[in-house]
Amino acid sequence: MVHVRVHTGERSYLCNMCHKTFTTLGNLNVHLRVHTGEHPYCCSVCNKTFSHRSGLKTHHQIHTGERPYCCNVCNKTFRHRSCLIRHQHVHTGERPYCCSVCNKTFSHRSGLKTHHHIHTGERPYCCNVCNKTFSHRSGLKRHHTTYKGECYRCDVCNKTFKELQYLKLHQLVHTKT
Numbered sequence: 001m002v003h004v005r006v007h008t009g010e011r012s013y014l015c016n017m018c019h020k021t022f023t024t025l026g027n028l029n030v031h032l033r034v035h036t037g038e039h040p041y042c043c044s045v046c047n048k049t050f051s052h053r054s055g056l057k058t059h060h061q062i063h064t065g066e067r068p069y070c071c072n073v074c075n076k077t078f079r080h081r082s083c084l085i086r087h088q089h090v091h092t093g094e095r096p097y098c099c100s101v102c103n104k105t106f107s108h109r110s111g112l113k114t115h116h117h118i119h120t121g122e123r124p125y126c127c128n129v130c131n132k133t134f135s136h137r138s139g140l141k142r143h144h145t146t147y148k149g150e151c152y153r154c155d156v157c158n159k160t161f162k163e164l165q166y167l168k169l170h171q172l173v174h175t176k177t
Helices: 002-008 025-031 053-064 081-092 109-120 137-147 164-175
Strands: none
16 A cells, blocks of 8 residues: 555655655654654664664764775775765766856766855855955865964964964963953
């Protein structure tokens, strides 16, 4: 009976919260975790919790080192099938993501997304010292080198620090009475 719904498109189970429909009660119950925040699956190694069994299974590979997806060209292995598929573009030269503005193509969706900042003017990467913004993460990294390793500045006395923890420790000087 459930399989028949695949062909008929019948989706009899309705989420009362977002009105999304499902073919089975089980799928609805799993979906409800989005709204309830329930995470019933717990990693036995680090106690991180997951709303889906598949999430726990994938996470567990971090602890086991398992990388079940293997490239048939160079034998590089991956934890996720999607990463293998993305990697294979290196061998095929495939660039399936195309900019709708200038038609430049990319092998990865993330490359297209970052490229799109050029057209929108969006500058989502911000220096935590001077608040200068950049359209690409690489621009921000390059900018950080101008501080010669001193990337964290006290907003009270302008003293700079190489690490955030030292800035926070320094800031205690200004809060003591």
